[in-house]
Amino acid sequence: MTNFSGLPAELILCIIEHAAWMSILSEKSWAASLRLINRAIHRLVTRALYDTLDVYSGNFHALAAIAQQDDSPLRMTRRVFFRTSSLWLLVRYDLDVLLAALHNVREFTGSEDIFVRLHWRRQLSSAFVNETALAHIFSMPQLSAPRSLVDLPYLHIIVNVASDANCFSGADFTNFLTQYLVIDVSDDFSVLRAPVGQNIATLIGDFNKVLHISTLKRILIRTRTTFPLVTRQFVHALESWVASTRDPRI
Numbered sequence: 001m002t003n004f005s006g007l008p009a010e011l012i013l014c015i016i017e018h019a020a021w022m023s024i025l026s027e028k029s030w031a032a033s034l035r036l037i038n039r040a041i042h043r044l045v046t047r048a049l050y051d052t053l054d055v056y057s058g059n060f061h062a063l064a065a066i067a068q069q070d071d072s073p074l075r076m077t078r079r080v081f082f083r084t085s086s087l088w089l090l091v092r093y094d095l096d097v098l099l100a101a102l103h104n105v106r107e108f109t110g111s112e113d114i115f116v117r118l119h120w121r122r123q124l125s126s127a128f129v130n131e132t133a134l135a136h137i138f139s140m141p142q143l144s145a146p147r148s149l150v151d152l153p154y155l156h157i158i159v160n161v162a163s164d165a166n167c168f169s170g171a172d173f174t175n176f177l178t179q180y181l182v183i184d185v186s187d188d189f190s191v192l193r194a195p196v197g198q199n200i201a202t203l204i205g206d207f208n209k210v211l212h213i214s215t216l217k218r219i220l221i222r223t224r225t226t227f228p229l230v231t232r233q234f235v236h237a238l239e240s241w242v243a244s245t246r247d248p249r250i
Contacts, residue, residue: 009044016048050076053105055098056083064094067101074101080118082110107154126154128182150175153215156182161199161225161234163188176213180220183207185234187225200234204241211247219250 007015016031032049035042050073055063067074080102099118107126108115115129127149149155155178185203187196210219221238225231242250 009040012041013044013048016045046073047076050074052079052081053077053102054081054083055110060098061094064098067098072101074098075103077102077105079107080105080109082114124152126156127152128156129158151177153177153179155180156184158184158186158224159203160186160188161203161230162186162196163199173209173213176210177215178210178213179215179217181210181213181216181218182220182222183210184222184224187227187230196230197233200230200237204237207241208245211245211249216249221250 016034031045035045053063053074063074066072095114095117099114102118105118106124108118108124109128112129115127118124129149207221210216223231223234223238225234
């Protein structure tokens, strides 16, 4: 019978990835221990463990220490997910060290403030800015510079229908190079400053702005609202807009 190290590299990589990233029960410690078998397995395990980086308060400082290694495995990271909601909860020095080590990251998920610090360093291809406080990032003058939201072919954002200060209000999308745009619509009423019906109408109207993106191939708008009344109002308004717009990209 062939031992583990004698299996084809593709099969070993599948086993390691399944053990390290399966959603029900992660076995990262077991997968990491396989690095001791030989150098070839070590390379495969390192690739599987660090291709996607899940950053949270429990591992943040350990990752910052790994980032300072001479031959840091973070050079293999292609996707990074910051679960920590704000960089102010992190030690600024450690955050800078970690971001500086992500030489080859292409896909980002996290808050707006961490994205702003990362996108100047790296040429990203995809960003999911997973918070609703995006109003000012779209009006920042830096967005005319490279390595920003403007240049990303894949963009995923969240807007809050309960807020009258959505990111579209002051945005000019004419220079964007977005090809695929996902918009999740939430209803965080902690920031409610206007009647929700009025906000829905304003937000739906602002969706017309993204249709001016010349490179846009698809736009996916998803309801992530929690209140049934808000959901019904938004879906009705959205369906009416789609019917009147008749844009095949939607």
